Amino acid sequence: MHTLTALYSNDYGSGYKIQIVEEEPCENIQLWLDDIGFIMTKEEVRGFLSVIRSAQVFCKCPKCKEEGHKAIKFSTIRAEVNLKADRGVLKGLEDLVLGILFHLDYDEMLVDNNIQ
DSSP states (O other), X not given: OXXXXXXXXXXXXXXXXXXXXXXXXXXXXXXXXXXXXEEEOXXXXXXXXXXXXXXXXXXXXXXXXXXXXXXXXXXXXXXEXXXXXXXHHHHHHHHHHHHHHHHHHHHHHHHHTTOO
């Protein structure tokens, strides 16, 4: 049996928790950006947050100032992600990933403390 639970969304995308209950329970995160969906583990989502945050540090060279955008490269077990984003999109992606992680951590805390 599969369940899909909405975690968080904003103008840049949305995130869902996918729970697969078969022989061994499995939990993944589905991250939707525009029309593209990525399946990630919680650790990969945390890694994506690190990539987003490091991409927010723009260099000071004239070319980067003129273009105003940055390439994001991130690999998961299933795919390699290459995006081009400006500062506004990077902030939106950071908000999206932070919202997803907040809800995952919150749900985990509730389960750990037997609060349902």
